[in-house]
Amino acid sequence: MIRPLWIEVSLKQLSRNLEAIRKRLKPNVKVIATIKQSAYGHGLIPVARELSLRGIDFFGVGSIEEAIALREDGFAGSIIVLSAVLDKYADFFVRYKVIPSVVDIKFISKLNKEASKINKVMPVHIKIDTGMGRLGFTYRRANFLVKQLKGFKNIKIEGVYTHFPVADSDPDFTNCQIGNFNKFIKELGKVGIIPEFRHCANSIGLINYTHAHFNMVRPGLILYGVKPDPAVRFNVKPVLSLKSKVIFVKKVEKNTSIGYGRTFFSKRSGCIATVAAGYADGYPWALSNRSRVIINGSFFRIAGRVCMDHIMVEVGGRKKVFAGDDVILIGKHKNLKITAEDLARLSGTIPYEIISRLSLKIPRIYKS
Numbered sequence: 001m002i003r004p005l006w007i008e009v010s011l012k013q014l015s016r017n018l019e020a021i022r023k024r025l026k027p028n029v030k031v032i033a034t035i036k037q038s039a040y041g042h043g044l045i046p047v048a049r050e051l052s053l054r055g056i057d058f059f060g061v062g063s064i065e066e067a068i069a070l071r072e073d074g075f076a077g078s079i080i081v082l083s084a085v086l087d088k089y090a091d092f093f094v095r096y097k098v099i100p101s102v103v104d105i106k107f108i109s110k111l112n113k114e115a116s117k118i119n120k121v122m123p124v125h126i127k128i129d130t131g132m133g134r135l136g137f138t139y140r141r142a143n144f145l146v147k148q149l150k151g152f153k154n155i156k157i158e159g160v161y162t163h164f165p166v167a168d169s170d171p172d173f174t175n176c177q178i179g180n181f182n183k184f185i186k187e188l189g190k191v192g193i194i195p196e197f198r199h200c201a202n203s204i205g206l207i208n209y210t211h212a213h214f215n216m217v218r219p220g221l222i223l224y225g226v227k228p229d230p231a232v233r234f235n236v237k238p239v240l241s242l243k244s245k246v247i248f249v250k251k252v253e254k255n256t257s258i259g260y261g262r263t264f265f266s267k268r269s270g271c272i273a274t275v276a277a278g279y280a281d282g283y284p285w286a287l288s289n290r291s292r293v294i295i296n297g298s299f300f301r302i303a304g305r306v307c308m309d310h311i312m313v314e315v316g317g318r319k320k321v322f323a324g325d326d327v328i329l330i331g332k333h334k335n336l337k338i339t340a341e342d343l344a345r346l347s348g349t350i351p352y353e354i355i356s357r358l359s360l361k362i363p364r365i366y367k368s
Helices: 013-023 036-040 044-051 064-072 089-095 105-117 139-149 169-188 202-209 338-346 350-356
Strands: 006-010 028-032 059-060 079-081 099-102 120-129 155-161 197-199 239-252 270-275 293-296 296-302 311-316 328-333 336-338 364-367
Touching: 006 013, 006 099, 013 364, 036 044, 036 328, 036 350, 044 059, 059 064, 064 079, 064 089, 064 311, 089 099, 089 105, 099 105, 105 120, 105 139, 105 155, 105 293, 139 169, 139 338, 155 169, 293 311, 293 336, 296 311, 338 350
Parallel strands: 006 364, 028 059, 059 079, 079 099, 099 120, 120 155, 155 197
Antiparallel strands: 006 239, 239 270, 239 328, 270 311, 293 296, 293 328, 328 336
């Protein structure tokens, strides 16, 4: 690791967060661990291995490529792709024994055809759109849909699910979704289709809507100790830390401009430290002149704009900070901490984006 930038992932804390989630659930409720987009930037395979050891029921991934990676690593359990896939790739689900999210009849038809070639019945989870407006059959077309589903002999409707867009802000709409989801399940029952699994609750849904747990939930962000809503009180802690090092320190005089656009001028003589992290690594440009880092047990503010590969930090007197000193961009030191939620607030985005956009080229160090 010549360029001093790395991510530390606490597998122990990941397991603790999973345990906290399980304590929130009734014994019969299964868990889909959402590990899409490289486990929200934490690393697909190491996270999956740890959660497998903890007896996770299902893995939810974002693409067939992630599902194949899990299979090639030796995972033999259930995997569901939580997105639509073009029907021309249906054979990959059969070949790698992966559960698709089904959002159109054309895909089901192609999957049924591929499964029939090897006399296999494929489990699927039907995605119902109750208000997200992104993927899935509209619940209002339930009668039309279930009549067609009965015609596919090599398809087993193992699960049915929906997704919440405003579980953090609009309980009336969310409860309406839950009600419509229940109505759809009843429609399935009228024609003899009784899915084994029913799931609605993402992280915030799991916390705020216990009546939406059904018999399966899909925690994502809270698995990694990041809260989807600052007001949420839930006993999880961050799994990920982002760290770098000071690579250069120089003395500057009062009124010296720092960085692109000359947006920062030193108010007094002192020192500027350059740190090996930038927006190409996923550290947001929007944090320019706004965020801070932790060096040697103290907070220091970013001076100037975030660069592609560097940030500059005003550190005062030279004797306080030296080249080679550790820098915490996300993480904690004793009673000081910087969270993904902090960076999201300062950069005008959501914590999901902060952690999932961290470059995959940054080395991950996994700690048990």
